Amino acid sequence: MPRRRIGVHWYQGVPHVWFSARDLVSPRIRQELQSGLRKRLVMTIQAFREGGGAPLATREIACGVYWDVWQEVYRVRVGGRLREEPDLEGALERCLVARRLPIGDAEDYAPHRERSIYFAVRAEFNPISRRQCRDLLRPSQGDHPIGPVVINIVRRQICQAERAIQFRSPPGPIP
Amino acid sequence: MKRSTRIERKILLAICVVALGPLLGAFVLGRAAIREAYLVGVSPRIGEGLERGVQVHRAYIVALRDSADRTIDAVAGSHRIHELLLGADRPGLAAHFERSLEVYPNLASIRVRIEGEWIEARREERLDPQQMRLLERTRVVEDLPGEPRLELVLAAPRAAFDQFQDAGDVAELHSRLRASSGYVSEVYLWVYFGLVVLFMAVALFFGIRLSRRVTRRVADLARATRKVGAGDLTVTVPTGATDEVAELTSAFNEMVRDLRESRERIDYLQRVGAWQEFARRLAHEIKNPLTPIQLAAQELHRSYPGEDAVYGSKLEEAVSIIEEEVATLRRLVGEFSSFAKLPEAILEDADLRDLIQDLRRAVPAILDDVGAEAEAVQVRFEAPTEPLLVRVDPMMLKRCLDNLLRNAVQAVLSGPRHGGLVRVEVVLEEPNVRVEIADDGPGIPPEDRRRVFLPYFTTKSEGTGLGLAIVKKVVFEHGGEILCAEAPEGGALFRILLPWGGR
Numbered sequence: 001m002p003r004r005r006i007g008v009h010w011y012q013g014v015p016h017v018w019f020s021a022r023d024l025v026s027p028r029i030r031q032e033l034q035s036g037l038r039k040r041l042v043m044t045i046q047a048f049r050e051g052g053g054a055p056l057a058t059r060e061i062a063c064g065v066y067w068d069v070w071q072e073v074y075r076v077r078v079g080g081r082l083r084e085e086p087d088l089e090g091a092l093e094r095c096l097v098a099r100r101l102p103i104g105d106a107e108d109y110a111p112h113r114e115r116s117i118y119f120a121v122r123a124e125f126n127p128i129s130r131r132q133c134r135d136l137l138r139p140s141q142g143d144h145p146i147g148p149v150v151i152n153i154v155r156r157q158i159c160q161a162e163r164a165i166q167f168r169s170p171p172g173p174i175p
Numbered sequence: 176m177k178r179s180t181r182i183e184r185k186i187l188l189a190i191c192v193v194a195l196g197p198l199l200g201a202f203v204l205g206r207a208a209i210r211e212a213y214l215v216g217v218s219p220r221i222g223e224g225l226e227r228g229v230q231v232h233r234a235y236i237v238a239l240r241d242s243a244d245r246t247i248d249a250v251a252g253s254h255r256i257h258e259l260l261l262g263a264d265r266p267g268l269a270a271h272f273e274r275s276l277e278v279y280p281n282l283a284s285i286r287v288r289i290e291g292e293w294i295e296a297r298r299e300e301r302l303d304p305q306q307m308r309l310l311e312r313t314r315v316v317e318d319l320p321g322e323p324r325l326e327l328v329l330a331a332p333r334a335a336f337d338q339f340q341d342a343g344d345v346a347e348l349h350s351r352l353r354a355s356s357g358y359v360s361e362v363y364l365w366v367y368f369g370l371v372v373l374f375m376a377v378a379l380f381f382g383i384r385l386s387r388r389v390t391r392r393v394a395d396l397a398r399a400t401r402k403v404g405a406g407d408l409t410v411t412v413p414t415g416a417t418d419e420v421a422e423l424t425s426a427f428n429e430m431v432r433d434l435r436e437s438r439e440r441i442d443y444l445q446r447v448g449a450w451q452e453f454a455r456r457l458a459h460e461i462k463n464p465l466t467p468i469q470l471a472a473q474e475l476h477r478s479y480p481g482e483d484a485v486y487g488s489k490l491e492e493a494v495s496i497i498e499e500e501v502a503t504l505r506r507l508v509g510e511f512s513s514f515a516k517l518p519e520a521i522l523e524d525a526d527l528r529d530l531i532q533d534l535r536r537a538v539p540a541i542l543d544d545v546g547a548e549a550e551a552v553q554v555r556f557e558a559p560t561e562p563l564l565v566r567v568d569p570m571m572l573k574r575c576l577d578n579l580l581r582n583a584v585q586a587v588l589s590g591p592r593h594g595g596l597v598r599v600e601v602v603l604e605e606p607n608v609r610v611e612i613a614d615d616g617p618g619i620p621p622e623d624r625r626r627v628f629l630p631y632f633t634t635k636s637e638g639t640g641l642g643l644a645i646v647k648k649v650v651f652e653h654g655g656e657i658l659c660a661e662a663p664e665g666g667a668l669f670r671i672l673l674p675w676g677g678r
Contacts, residue, residue: 035233035343036233036236036339036343037229037339037340037343037344037347038340038343038344066340069233069236069237069240070236070239070240070308070310070331070336071308071310072240126347128348128351132344153362153366154355154358154359154362157355157358157359157362158348158351158352158355158359159351
């Protein structure tokens with residue numbers, strides 16, 4: 001996984017990170033974001049101990065973005081909040097740039113004090129959510145037993161992100 | 176796991192060959208069929224159609240938006256509205272606004288504030304945010320005093336936007352499915368193949384179990400056959416299920432039983448033959464000196480003049496003993512001789528009921544012979560009314576039955592009650608006729624029940640032990656069987672099975 005500078009500030013035992021994943025957006029993706037159709041931008045940030053193992057903490061930021069042809073603004077839904085951005089740059093800034101983003105709770109890190117950890121980021125364009133994928137791929141109930149088996153396997157492939165980038169931070173100790 | 180037998184491996188190989196051939200064919204054909212079928216569903220033409228549908232939806236929304244802009248321009252820029260605003264004609268403005276709502280269907284409300292008072296017209300049904308998307312716009316009429324602000328709300332059906340998004344989702348999914356067509360059809364194929372392998376495994380599992388059930392029994396039969404070949408005729412193989420192997424096993428058991436019985440029969444007849452030869456020689460050797468012994472003793476007695484009364488008495492007693500013993504020996508020799516000279520059975524068709532009838536008639540004589548009073552022994556006969564055809568030597572068989580009945584009468588007389596019941600029963604039990612002679616006497620101990628048929632074995636003080644041996648030999652020569660058991664009445668039971676001659 002390529003390394004990239006990720007700013008980390010520890011506050012009350014919790015790391016707050018900042019970084020940008022705007023390079024996820026290629027010209028083609030930019031075009032798709034301007035189409036007026038809903039698209040998803042998802043960032044998953046995980047803290048790992050150097051040397052591997054299960055993640056210590058995980059944070060996911062899922063953004064729904066579309067160009068509102070009617071009102072001519074970008075609509076960005078992050079979590080349950082709907083915002084308006086006048087241009088695409090503003091929408092990307094909100095979805096793909098982390099500023100002092102807390103990752104996990106202090107309890108996640110306390111047992112590993114002074115150990116070296118790193119943060120891994122995966123940014124994805126338009127992964128289809130599990131629910132939506134289920135609804136789209138099998139809107140009617142099939143009655144053959146082979147159906148669900150195949151659909152479950154196919155979903156994993158079909159609903160993958162159209163584009164994804166991954167990077168990690170250099171290791172640093174937990175204070 | 177138990178090592179498989181050769182026949183088992185052959186059966187499994189046959190299952191695999193028979194099943195795998197068509198399955199491989201189905202796999203090859205199925206692969207092409209699945210791929211083609213899938214490509215029909217995700218053909219580029221459908222994708223293009225969906226994409227065009229999305230574009231149409233988008234164009235419609237853009238048109239709605241353009242229409243909204245034109246409505247704003249038309250309403251806010253109308254000459255009439257300028258006049259009314261200039262004249263601050265409130266009723267005229269209100270009427271004009273209402274007319275505008277009628278003329279422009281996408282106009283949901285319009286209002287203006289004149290000297291602190293709102294003049295407004297609105298259509299509530301066009302302002303429902305659940306059904307409509309609203310666009311609020313304000314136009315300042317700059318060339319009029321006070322620069323009044325016209326506030327307009329434009330509406331477009333929300334369904335158009337939702338349909339646009341739905342069409343986009345479907346088109347995107349189709350595009351993804353098309354991009355992954357190879358993968359998806361491969362998944363279908365491999366899942367199909369996996370299920371086929373699973374079914375094969377299940378079929379093989381049951382095939383192994385089924386074939387093992389058969390081959391195990393065949394192997395048991397083979398083992399038993401080897402034992403029989405080595406001379407062990409006591410082998411029996413469990414038959415188990417009701418199939419051809421069970422029939423084979425049953426036939427095998429029957430064959431071994433027949434062999435065993437034949438061998439026992441041959442052994443017995445050989446033994447009896449040897450004893451007959453022995454009896455013949457014994458009779459010959461004993462019989463010859465008996466007459467000279469008896470004559471010599473009589474001569475000795477006759478030639479004594481009788482001077483000494485005491486000696487004369489002793490001589491008379493000695494001669495009497497000699498004559499008595501010679502008579503006993505003569506009787507024994509007679510029995511040995513008749514045992515040695517047992518004739519071969521000459522078989523002919525006969526109704527067994529006739530023999531039983533003859534036996535019934537002989538009962539008083541038998542009772543008389545053994546010194547029984549008629550009231551002391553009750554002899555009961557039970558026989559069917561239909562003829563019981565058997566192939567026998569009537570004289571020999573009658574003699575056997577007479578012997579057994581005589582033994583039974585003697586047995587009940589030797590009991591504590593000095594009498595009792597003797598039952599003679601004849602029953603057809605296809606393919607045999609069963610003859611039973613049972614009594615309620617003291618019975619025969621289990622350890623003696625086989626030995627009673629051996630020559631010279633007897634439990635009676637004056638018996639020669641030849642009677643039952645002769646009976647068994649005769650029964651064997653008739654192709655029958657005889658056994659000794661405990662009677663339901665408590666005494667001894669002799670059961671004879673003779674081949675039934677049919678109706």
